[in-house]
Amino acid sequence: MRRLVAAAAVLMGFAGPAAAADALSFQVDPAWPKPLPNNWLMGQAAGVAVDAQDNIWVVQRPKSLTEDERAAAADPPRTKCCKPAPPVLVFNQAGDLIKSWGGPGEGYNWPQNEHGIFVDHKGFVWLAGNGDTDGQILKFTADGKFVLQIGKQGPQTNSQDTSRLGRPAQVTVDPDTNEVYVADGYYNHRVIVFDGDSGAFKRMWGAYGKPPTDEKLAAYDPAAPLPQQFHNPVHCVQVARDGLVYVCDRTNNRIQVFRKDGAFVKEFIVEKATRQNGSVWELAIWPDEKETYLLNADGANNEVRTLSRESGATVGSFGRSGRMAGDFHWVHNLAVDSRGNVFTTEVDTAKRAQKFMFRGDMVLRKRAAAQ
Template sequence: MTRAPRRRAIDLALMMLVSAIAATVLLLPRSVSAADIPAFAVEPSWPKQLPNNWILGQVGGITVDGQGHIWVIQRPRSLTDDEKGAALNPPRSKCCIPAPPVLEFDVDGNLLRAWGGPGQGYEWVGREHGIEVDERGFVWIGGNADNDNAILKFTVDGKFVAQIGAIAPSKGSNDTTQLGKPAETAIDKDANEIYVADGYGNRRVIVFDATTLAYKRHWGAYGRTPDDAKQPPYDPKAPAAQQFGNPVHCVKIADDGLVYVCDRINDRIQVFRKDGTFVTEWFFEKNTLGNGAVWDVAIWPDPKQTYLLSADGENNEIRIIRRADGSVVGSFGHNGRNAGQFHWVHAMAVDKQGNVYTAEVDTGKRIQKFRLTSDALR
């Protein structure tokens, strides 16, 4: 073969190789760039000043309804005398007065509605914890004080409708009529069921019909029967706990039917199918002691629900987790009291625009908004 034909043969082989590589690349999944991962900036002026000289106490829960409104349940009784000085007799100072327990805000931070507390025909909880608003216009709230073993159901205007359980002693993790200091709820709108992370007293997820309130099913860690026997303190070097710790702090349901449960003290998320079949578990910051590393979960609102966001109240950060495999792809937040920082970030929610809303307990006593700044909703 002469030099010219040999050169043409080499060029042709190179062209074929490049074409094959290009075709292979087209078949590969699109790589994830930094712009694909949710990133946020705090909005320090959100929410706007409350009316009526009101002030928030510890915030026991936060959620977003179908209109994009943000609902908060807070603890008026957690305020100290210097914080509620205007409510004392005689007044100690010009400010402030405890706000009602349930508040509804719009995306700009305007207060739209406020209600809650003891009323006729029901017993209010001793310490407010957890709030959910379903598509039928009902508000579900719980509590985690002694004997707060019920979930209360109201209209959006605060009219009492019904309750699951009672403000009375718990009967344990395998009783189907009573709860155990429930931490949070989630609504499966397709099945018309309410899932309860139950909770600070019990060690289970329990499911009820959202209309009739009839018991449907329950399960513990790994989908097994829950056991209330005393467990040893969490030890990151020990084998994984075979029961949920207290509290079972959150439950969330993805569009594909996977159910995510926060086992806070054990630093893990366990994943189930709706019937309680165990799928997998992921550990995060496994050496975290104290109050644990997994406090709440929110599901990212892109069409594939690509990510989970997880609030960590002990390390005071929010992790961004790839839902396909549980890998951490980012985080934001830091321990502190400035805007964008946290002290015991307790609960969180995300709206359809990718805005994240957080709630803090202990001395935090505030809510914050973080605006999406990346292209993570495409």
């Protein structure tokens, strides 16, 4: 009876760190998602989010498909398959495509290169882009109706410019304040915050809470002191319920933690020896009451690891470099639903989304059976 209670506690997120280190087990669902309709094919999948109904939102790059992959869209068609899917794809838990939209339209600048998606507490969908002239984020309704653009396309400027962004990577919205936090980005070196309704600038900061600068940084060296500014790209930002803000300084292999006003709290170094593209590509916050863990997508080492949100210590991981279901090539983003299932997306040549089902009590059940 005690073992059953312990297993239930783990699934509900009430177990302590020692038990949870074993409990956060995941199993790939090789049948998710189901094949797309309309002869569509997904390109590089550059963002994933989960909404309040546990639907999964993916933003992908139709222009990243090769000529042979999109050959059915040629005029005349050169093969039977395939055609580019719309940029925004929405799946249910079973993997069915339930909605799709996106692309250029009236009143806004669609990104040159799609990068990052977030569904906020009001159901609005936010998109970013890291193309050469992308300096904007976009807000839409769930059905794809344009609502707001913050920033603009055009020549890049600098990290002091509050009228535009600099190839922004990702967006998150704080439900307590309706403020939009932007990981900015592939050109700029900052976190910048706007009002979610008006788009008005609120505040910004660089590494360690200092004013952001655009000083040229040396290539990452694990033996060298960490720089006092963010490297490119500033790749993700997440806001926890306790008010802490987590920022991915990808190439520097570090997560920096701030308060909402930009005051620096602490930092975690993750896989310090990683030189290729960095280890901290994306973070998601574990959905237990205390938000005990951070899930970290690492596109260089091609794994997803579980980190203690308190200490940054690695307590588990899954995945490896490869082409099979459950493997990764440039795992770029991840999101977690209310049940603990993890969804990942991959860029470069992988061009796919995957689902990893939470099997939290797997290890405990095996131990119980052995006893």
